[in-house]
Amino acid sequence: MAKIIVYNTSNGVLETFWREESENMPYNTGGTMKVREFRGSSNSPTLWTTRQAMQSWNSTRSAYNAPIPFRYAFKRIWEGGHGLMSQHYAGVSFDVGQSLTSAQRQRIHTIATDLGVWGYVEPLSLTPTWVHMDRRYGTPACSTGYTTLRRGSKGVYVLVMQDCLNTLGYSTAGLDGIFGAASETAVKNFQGDYGLTRDGICGCATWNKLTSLVKGNGKTSTTIN
Numbered sequence: 001m002a003k004i005i006v007y008n009t010s011n012g013v014l015e016t017f018w019r020e021e022s023e024n025m026p027y028n029t030g031g032t033m034k035v036r037e038f039r040g041s042s043n044s045p046t047l048w049t050t051r052q053a054m055q056s057w058n059s060t061r062s063a064y065n066a067p068i069p070f071r072y073a074f075k076r077i078w079e080g081g082h083g084l085m086s087q088h089y090a091g092v093s094f095d096v097g098q099s100l101t102s103a104q105r106q107r108i109h110t111i112a113t114d115l116g117v118w119g120y121v122e123p124l125s126l127t128p129t130w131v132h133m134d135r136r137y138g139t140p141a142c143s144t145g146y147t148t149l150r151r152g153s154k155g156v157y158v159l160v161m162q163d164c165l166n167t168l169g170y171s172t173a174g175l176d177g178i179f180g181a182a183s184e185t186a187v188k189n190f191q192g193d194y195g196l197t198r199d200g201i202c203g204c205a206t207w208n209k210l211t212s213l214v215k216g217n218g219k220t221s222t223t224i225n
């Protein structure tokens with residue numbers, strides 16, 4: 001049984017679902033994405049995504065009109081294989097088509113690009129044996145990555161930030177996607193300890209420090225699931 005937090009980027013609503021591994025992901029239509037497919041090899045008891053990412057998947061799968069196998073969507077930051085600020089950690093990215101032919105992948109890539117429902121579809125030259133598409137949102141704090149977060153922010157990027165902070169020993173008093181007082185204090189304490197501007201705002205420099213410290217550390221006793 002997985003706890004799944006779904007964020008709606010349009011109206012700021014966060015919803016929590018409990019689903020078996022064999023059940024569909026929330027907002028998936030047509031049974032085209034099970035919880036176990038979304039999580040891939042991730043061991044996380046808690047998963048997160050956005051309604052918009054699921055809608056983009058539904059549109060793409062519907063337009064392709066045939067099964068699209070995929071290996072995973074979700075990763076926690078220490079689970080490997082990605083850079084510092086991958087959209088897979090935010091649960092809004094899908095790597096698909098590993099067992100298809102290159103012609104089939106080309107068709108999926110074309111459909112995903114032409115639909116215009118994704119924030120980013122990686123050029124096939126960079127992913128020759130799969131298709132990466134993600135529904136990133138907002139303006140990234142660095143040239144790539146996540147948005148600037150502050151008190152009152154909500155969403156999957158807040159979940160990534162809270163995950164990092166807790167794992168480094170700075171308690172956010174929960175993993176809920178809401179940047180409240182405890183998250184603000186945690187950011188300030190983290191910034192103070194690492195010589196960053198102690199403003200309680202998670203921008204580019206704070207993101208870089210947070211993610212680089214967490215990556216490779218592995219799950220710790222302070223991680224919240």
Ligand SMILES: [Zn+2]
Nearest residue numbers: 093094095132
């Ligand atoms: Zn990917």
